[in-house]
Amino acid sequence: DVKVTQSSRYLVKRTGEKVFLECVQDMDHENMFWYRQDPGLGLRLIYFSYDVKMKEKGDIPEGYSVSREKKERFSLILESASTNQTSMYLCASIQRGSPLHFGNGTRLTVT
Amino acid sequence: DAKTTQPPSMDCAEGRAANLPCNHSTISGNEYVYWYRQIHSQGPQYIIHGLKNNETNEMASLIITEDRKSSTLILPHATLRDTAVYYCIVRVASRDDKIIFGKGTRLHILP
Numbered sequence: 508d509v510k511v512t513q514s515s516r517y518l519v520k521r522t523g524e525k526v527f528l529e530c531v532q533d534m535d536h537e538n539m540f541w542y543r544q545d546p547g548l549g550l551r552l553i554y555f556s557y558d559v560k561m562k563e564k565g566d567i568p569e570g571y572s573v574s575r576e577k578k579e580r581f582s583l584i585l586e587s588a589s590t591n592q593t594s595m596y597l598c599a600s601i602q603r604g605s606p607l608h609f610g611n612g613t614r615l616t617v618t
Numbered sequence: 619d620a621k622t623t624q625p626p627s628m629d630c631a632e633g634r635a636a637n638l639p640c641n642h643s644t645i646s647g648n649e650y651v652y653w654y655r656q657i658h659s660q661g662p663q664y665i666i667h668g669l670k671n672n673e674t675n676e677m678a679s680l681i682i683t684e685d686r687k688s689s690t691l692i693l694p695h696a697t698l699r700d701t702a703v704y705y706c707i708v709r710v711a712s713r714d715d716k717i718i719f720g721k722g723t724r725l726h727i728l729p
Contacts (some may be wrong), residue, residue, distance in 0.1 A: 511661070538642030538715055549620075550662070550705070557715070565716065597661050599717075600703035606652060607717060 510534075513598050513610040520617050526585040528613050537602060538579035541565075541573065544595040544612070553615030556581055588617045620695040620720035621645065622706045626728075627724040638723050639718040640706030643687040649710050651682060653691045656722070662705060691728065701727045 512531035538557045542550040542565075551596050552565030554573040562573050568570075570592060574582040576586065587594055599609045623641045628721040630636040642651065650669050653666040653715055666680045668689070684693045693700050705722040709715060 540717065542719070547721070550719035552716065555716060563716065569651055586706065599661070600683065601715065601717075603715075606664035607654070607662070609663070611659075611661050 511598055511600055511608050511610040513596075513613045515613050516597065516611065518613055518615045520585075520588050520615065522589060524585075524588050524617075526588045526615070526617075527598055528583040528585075528598075528615070530581045530584070530600075530610060531579050532581075532600040532608070534578065534600070534602070534608075535578065536600035536608075537578075538600065539575065540599040540601075540607070541571075541581065541583045542597045542599065543567070544597060549599065572590055588615075590617050592618045619648075620718050621708050622690040622720050624704070624706055624723045626721065628729055629707060629725065629726045630693075630696045631728050633695055636696040636700065636725060637704075638691040638693075638704050638706075639688065640691070641688045642706070642708050645686050645708050646710070647648045651680065651686075651705060652707050652709060653680065653708070654680070654719075655700075657699075657702045657703070663720075666703075668683065683693060690713050696727045696729050700701070701725060 511532045538596040541553045556562045557574040572584045597614045599607045601607050652667040653665040656662040667678045684690045703722040
């Protein structure tokens with residue numbers, strides 16, 4: 508079975524801190540994604556990557572950046588965390604033609 | 619923007635069939651319909667997908683209309699464990715996937 512692992516289940520950070528959310532997949536998948544999930548808004552795509560060092564903006568990239576230095580790892584970076592970035596963050600990976608596989612999420616609270 | 623629309627919530631009695639509709643009127647010929655569900659505090663889980671023909675697996679059945687503009691996910695004998703948010707998405711199985719989710723349908727199974 509594909510495993511997508513997010514490094515933290517819960518995270519509390521202060522406003523202005525730089526925050527790294529890490530995601531690792533173990534199936535050599537090409538594409539990886541970061542979503543955020545908020546009540547009533549569903550899943551919204553922040554960034555995705557289709558190869559090492561390649562990235563594309565999703566629907567809500569403002570305030571975020573990403574890094575994909577290795578195929579198995581996709582990091583989401585909040586350069587200066589703000590309270591409106593308090594959310595559930597979900598990482599996913601996919602091989603072309605196959606279903607998405609999600610991690611269990613990181614619930615980030617920015618105070 | 620999401621290419622699918624779903625009712626925000628539905629109720630179904632335990633033991634009955636749950637029929638979850640999804641509208642995708644602008645679907646392209648090479649786009650598949652995928653269904654996922656998300657149980658509280660977990661990442662979304664793949665259920666089933668299809669292109670034109672109806673599909674069935676151990677979890678559910680997928681009925682796609684002939685014009686492909688809508689589909690229905692059927693859980694044949696709903697149990698309390700099927701209480702979840704169900705997402706319908708459309709996507710092309712190509713390299714540069716930008717996979718967009720909508721807000722999904724919150725399914726309540728009533729005892």
